[in-house]
Amino acid sequence: MPAFARNQWYVAAYGHEVGRELLGRRILGEPIAFYRTEDDAAEVVALADGCVHRRYPLSQGRLDGDQLVCGYHGFTYDRTGACVYVPGQKRVPRTARVSSYPVVEQDSFVWVWIGDPALADPATIPRARHLADPGWTSVSGMEPIDCDYGLLVDNLLDLSHETYLHGGYIGTPEVAETPITTEVDEGAGIVRVSRHMDDAACPPFYARSTGIEGRITRWQDIEYHAPCLYLLHSRVAPVGVLPHPDGTDPDAFHTEITYAITPSAPGHVYDFWAVSRDFAQDDAEVTAFLRDFNHTVVMQDVDALNVLQRALDAEPSGYQELSINIDTGGLAARRILTRLAEEGAKPVEHVS
Amino acid sequence: MSGGPTAEVYRVDWMPGTDLLHGVCHCGAEHVTEDPVEMWQWMLAHPVGHAS
Ligand code: FES
Numbered sequence: 179m180p181a182f183a184r185n186q187w188y189v190a191a192y193g194h195e196v197g198r199e200l201l202g203r204r205i206l207g208e209p210i211a212f213y214r215t216e217d218d219a220a221e222v223v224a225l226a227d228g229c230v231h232r233r234y235p236l237s238q239g240r241l242d243g244d245q246l247v248c249g250y251h252g253f254t255y256d257r258t259g260a261c262v263y264v265p266g267q268k269r270v271p272r273t274a275r276v277s278s279y280p281v282v283e284q285d286s287f288v289w290v291w292i293g294d295p296a297l298a299d300p301a302t303i304p305r306a307r308h309l310a311d312p313g314w315t316s317v318s319g320m321e322p323i324d325c326d327y328g329l330l331v332d333n334l335l336d337l338s339h340e341t342y343l344h345g346g347y348i349g350t351p352e353v354a355e356t357p358i359t360t361e362v363d364e365g366a367g368i369v370r371v372s373r374h375m376d377d378a379a380c381p382p383f384y385a386r387s388t389g390i391e392g393r394i395t396r397w398q399d400i401e402y403h404a405p406c407l408y409l410l411h412s413r414v415a416p417v418g419v420l421p422h423p424d425g426t427d428p429d430a431f432h433t434e435i436t437y438a439i440t441p442s443a444p445g446h447v448y449d450f451w452a453v454s455r456d457f458a459q460d461d462a463e464v465t466a467f468l469r470d471f472n473h474t475v476v477m478q479d480v481d482a483l484n485v486l487q488r489a490l491d492a493e494p495s496g497y498q499e500l501s502i503n504i505d506t507g508g509l510a511a512r513r514i515l516t517r518l519a520e521e522g523a524k525p526v527e528h529v530s
Numbered sequence: 531m532s533g534g535p536t537a538e539v540y541r542v543d544w545m546p547g548t549d550l551l552h553g554v555c556h557c558g559a560e561h562v563t564e565d566p567v568e569m570w571q572w573m574l575a576h577p578v579g580h581a582s
């Protein structure tokens with residue numbers, strides 16, 4: 179499995195998860211405490227989650243205005259991580275500070291930079307605009323999985339598993355049977371996997387949300403922005419209904435399925451998931467159905483990956499895998515992750 | 531990480547109706563194989579073995 183890729187942006191939370199309660203998350207092995215400032219900017223602050231005094235997690239403390247008070251002996255930190263108060267004495271040791279992490283809030287996500295802060299460039303964060311676009315209605319959630327993040331990448335890059343693991347939900351025989359096209363943009367760090375089914379059964383996920391009866395044309399276009407953001411552009415329409423020559427596509431149902439794959443620690447990953455649709459936007463029943471149904475589907479993956487990781491852990495090291503055509507995209511993704519991990523592990527020269 | 535599109539694009543098509551993969555390197559060299567592992571090995575070896 180690929181190592182962690184540092185010097186990258188990762189989704190740490192949904193914006194709505196971060197407020198005036200402290201939130202603790204571990205990202206690439208680094209414990210981080212998140213909160214939102216009280217002022218009008220309501221900015222997200224991310225501080226290393228270990229008090230300089232006796233290492234108590236700061237996320238177990240409390241907020242006093244925009245300052246964080248350690249819950250053990252009261253060391254108090256400002257939003258930059260500088261300690262501004264210690265109990266019982268006037269002098270605050272000069273070295274008393276925790277690191278703060280670069281944070282960007284975008285497309286409903288809180289992105290955090292793990293690595294050398296001097297290299298953090300918000301312009302390189304991949305977009306998931308539909309998550310914050312009023313033209314789309316989204317349901318979302320997050321499930322921690324006790325598996326290496328590489329197993330989740332494998333899972334998402336090869337949707338042929340829908341036929342078997344999610345049969346009767348989102349899978350139909352045509353998914354596993356239909357050949358894929360794989361494209362890798364090396365410089366951009368993007369893997370694209372496409373599977374276009376011309377004539378397929380309509381799984382309950384789409385039959386019940388779109389109302390289509392009968393067979394469908396089903397397109398799955400994956401765009402994986404390594405290491406964290408996974409977009410699945412899904413297009414479903416009655417068989418034979420294609421986009422118009424001018425590119426408009428009024429007779430199809432579009433669903434954007436978003437995942438953020440954030441390694442938490444070795445053997446642990448955060449699985450952020452969202453389903454956004456451009457149809458029946460105001461239909462609360464469709465929203466409730468998609469939320470429940472997709473949660474069920476996500477849990478099928480979670481359960482399978484927990485089981486798979488335990489099985490792998492029980493194997494003697496150096497086990498062999500056997501890859502076939504369906505794995506072309508997953509193999510490409512692993513290779514890019516390995517390269518990003520190597521690049522992130524190199525010391526970087528600073529130009530000052 | 532999200533740079534813009536680059537010129538270094540690799541493509542692998544699973545040829546419909548067959549078990550064969552057809553790969554095209556960014557240099558234009560092509561390769562056909564039944565094994566995706568072998569395909570990426572060939573791809574990454576660029577320019578070795580990519581004379582077209
Ligand atoms: S551990 Fe935080 S104040 Fe003592």
Ligand SMILES: [Fe+2]
Nearest residue numbers: 333339344479
């Ligand atoms: Fe799945």
Ligand SMILES: [Zn+2]
Nearest residue numbers: 555557576580
């Ligand atoms: Zn080549």
